[in-house]
Amino acid sequence: AAPVAFLGGMSRSARLGVIVKSSGTLEQLARTRTVAFDKTGTLTYGVPRVTSVHAEQGGEDELLALAASVEQYSGHPLAAAVVAAAQAGGAALPAAHDITEIPANGVRGIVDGRFVAVGSARFVAQETGAEPPHPPEGHTGVHVAVDGRYAGYVALADELRAETPVTMAALHRVGVRSTMMLTGDSEHVARHIAAQAGIDDVRAELLPQDKVDAVRSARPRPVMMVGDGVNDAPVLAAADVGVAMGARGASAASESADVVITLDDLSRVARAVYVGRRTMRVAW
Numbered sequence: 698a699a700p701v702a703f704l705g706g707m708s709r710s711a712r713l714g715v716i717v718k719s720s721g722t723l724e725q726l727a728r729t730r731t732v733a734f735d736k737t738g739t740l741t742y743g744v745p746r747v748t749s750v751h752a753e754q755g756g757e758d759e760l761l762a763l764a765a766s767v768e769q770y771s772g773h774p775l776a777a778a779v780v781a782a783a784q785a786g787g788a789a790l791p792a793a794h795d796i797t798e799i800p801a802n803g804v805r806g807i808v809d810g811r812f813v814a815v816g817s818a819r820f821v822a823q824e825t826g827a828e829p830p831h832p833p834e835g836h837t838g839v840h841v842a843v844d845g846r847y848a849g850y851v852a853l854a855d856e857l858r859a860e861t862p863v864t865m866a867a868l869h870r871v872g873v874r875s876t877m878m879l880t881g882d883s884e885h886v887a888r889h890i891a892a893q894a895g896i897d898d899v900r901a902e903l904l905p906q907d908k909v910d911a912v913r914s915a916r917p918r919p920v921m922m923v924g925d926g927v928n929d930a931p932v933l934a935a936a937d938v939g940v941a942m943g944a945r946g947a948s949a950a951s952e953s954a955d956v957v958i959t960l961d962d963l964s965r966v967a968r969a970v971y972v973g974r975r976t977m978r979v980a981w
């Protein structure tokens with residue numbers, strides 16, 4: 698493309714809160730046919746809140762405190778929500794030691810001499826040898842195992858961004874053929890959010906490498922991947938156009954992103970494709 702058209706496209710995009718890093722990116726952006734999204738923090742606000750606690754035996758407050766005592770050492774948004782809920786009761790959290798965090802799975806540690814594992818249904822099923830129960834519809838379960846036995850779950854809800862459904866419709870209007878959700882969360886929660894969002898294709902229970910593979914095999918190309926910048930640098934790098942969203946995207950992932958959205962507004966993704974197509978004179 699002519700440099701002049703590129704510079705025009707860059708400044709038009711920047712005014713819309715979209716920073717495009719190179720002319721090659723603008724070209725790919727203009728031709729985008731598939732858009733994949735991370736769920737947490739991208740399609741949703743990424744601020745989960747505890748809604749209920751289910752304990753197999755004993756008290757719910759006790760289960761919440763036990764989960765929080767290992768979660769206090771994790772930086773995951775679910776962990777922060779569990780800790781906040783446990784501290785809301787005013788009780789001090791028991792200390793934990795020998796903490797190990799397994800990304801996209803959960804956390805293990807020792808609390809009062811008991812071996813505690815906290816995380817996804819799949820992760821806790823590996824600890825207990827049995828499939829945990831489902832939390833209420835649309836809720837993410839942070840499951841807990843104590844000494845290899847299932848102890849219960851903390852249920853959390855994360856709200857869909859208000860602009861997500863209109864953004865999916867706008868992407869189709871500017872010629873995007875397919876929208877996808879890639880998430881480490883359960884199939885259950887993924888389907889619930891995808892239905893509210895109007896997402897075409899759902900891939901759940903993915904580990905970080907599975908997300909990379911899903912982006913590489915997605916068709917039609919070019920494929921755009923939109924993430925919030927938390928742990929998604931490899932998957933952004935695997936896409937033809939990697940987009941980091943919002944204030945939190947200002948971390949590691951914005952360096953591996955080709956496009957940075959500086960406003961906390963998902964609809965900018967559709968505006969960016971539109972401006973790219975106009976600038977590069979790509980028909981849609």
Ligand code: ADP
Binds near residue numbers: 771881
């Ligand atoms: P997402 O794809 O939604 O960004 P992640 O890849 O960060 O999710 O994590 C995948 C899943 O692993 C989460 O939905 C959760 O079930 C579980 N998980 C990861 N870290 C933690 C943690 N610290 N506490 C509880 N659950 C966790």
Ligand code: MG
Binds near residue numbers: 737928929
């Ligand atoms: Mg994430």
